[in-house]
Amino acid sequence: MADPRAHIVVHALTLAYGDRVVLTDLDFSVKRGQVFIVMGPSGCGKSTVLRNLIGLDEPAKGDVFYGDVNFTRAAAGEREAILRRVGVLYQSGALWSSMTLAENVGFPLEEYTDLTRDEIRDVASLKLALVGLEGFEDYYPAEISGGMQKRAGLARAIALDPEALLLDEPSAGLDPVSSRLLDDLILQLRDSLGATIVVVTHELASIFTIGDDSIFLDPETRTVIAGGSPKDLLAHSTDARVRRFLTRGAEGDPGGRADG
């Protein structure tokens, strides 16, 4: 692609479930080492974008590029190679309930590296320590709180030192303090791992704290209606829908949406 700093590039993407079109004509690129926010009101298809980025759903039209490689058109083997360098945190954590936290984090390492059992255990401990869960290696997911499950999910997502990290509503369901700690953690991971991070969220506090760049999805027009640094958007956007969202409804006329 044109910009050598672009890590994930989405080109003319249309997402649909069967005949129901969710989003059309998405064009955006995520720069390497940035935190990129996909935001919008509930039901605008934010999570669907994420699912298409990692091939859980197939786009109806358009392409997703990782670097120069077309992920959408790639063969199964090539896709796997790309996905191995991508970590995903699912909305509910999605930890495997029959495994302990150390086993959850260690499982990708077991599958994709030649490390010995002890080394895997050590690396898993490190990852859990990075998310503040040192000492919880032998707990099962059902034995820890929701916030801890989220963080353990993040530890699993960074198990293989991914180049890109995709997070689906990381702070949903967390108290403000835990949510803030998770935001700090995301920024620290970006700075220390140098990873590209895509965050799907509608938590305003997070959006302004961690977002370097963003897109705003609109459920009415089913496409991107704004983009750029969230703070700039708040300061300069003239679109009523964007202003309404970013100010929690304090500004922007609810009836004033642009037609078309």
Added chain:
Amino acid sequence: MLTQEPNLAVGRIAADGALSITLSGAWTLRSGFPSAGPIAREIATSRPRSLVFDVRDLGAWDSALVTFLRHLDALCESHQVAMRRDALPVGVQRLLALAEAVPEKPGVRRTSVHTPWIARLGTTALDLGAGSVSAVAFVGEVASATWRLMRRSARFRIGDLAVVVQECGVQALPIVTLISILVGMILAFVGAVQLTRFGAQIYVADLVAIAVVREMGCIMTGIIMAGRTGSGFAAQLGTMKVTQEIDALTTLGLPSIEFLVLPRIVALCLMMPILCVYADVLGIVGGAGVGVSMLDLTLVQYVRETVAAITLTSFATGIAKSVFFGALIAIAGCLRGMQCGKSSASVGEAATSAVVTGIVLIIAADGLFAVLLNVLGI
């Protein structure tokens, strides 16, 4: 000189007591990482005051290096050696700081404790006792809910009942058909081999008819339903427990026993006798197929012999047992579902346990019936 393999060299101790460690090559998860053993030995023997790093030839690094350094850090701490991190790459320093940011809470870590066998035996016995008590309590609750149902004060939605009736009635027909015909044929084969020796092929019809109508019809239907419906009940209720749907019913003051368990028991008790009659007929059809095609019997002969062999008592016995089995399967399935834990793994365990419990109960109850009927002279 940049090598691909991760390399570790322990230098000499400088005048200020600093031990120099040279890290070179690629320290990645893919290539693995060396052991900290040589450094540990050096620290133990020469007792340096601090550890310094030389990373001029360090290539690519990832968590492998950070994991190694955390080891070293723990080692330094236990020997009271200062680990000077300033020469390390900035990213590594940040990750180490992040890993230390939340100190481990004391008392959190689990150590594996060896439990003596006598304690494990005791725990198992206590668990078993508690399990039996909760099973009895569940049966009691079901009984009182059934009583309320008969007095027409129990509540459940007729729509729910209809769905379960469909699930465990019509949708079970294909597998019941297949198994019943095959069982009828197998019985006829086994009988034919023995009876032909005496020229008594015609009694194959009696054998098949009595065996199917009295025992095999209801037992096979019971086992099929325990496998497909009992486990289904456990999985449905278990998932509802995991997703807090049962909690939602409880907090609305709607008893889950009446809304979820009762319709399932009623549906299975209604459908089991119908499925059993169906299985009886198809079992006899299967037997007739073998009899007519292999034993030189005409269809008329076979049917006459069958009709003569079946008494209303043996037919009614089979049907009565099937209703009872239906209740056992539904109760076992619902009990295991309601006892389900809070994780997705426990849903699987609940389904498995529902099938095992259901089949054990069916066979045990059938044995009991056999003794009882024998004593009563039926």
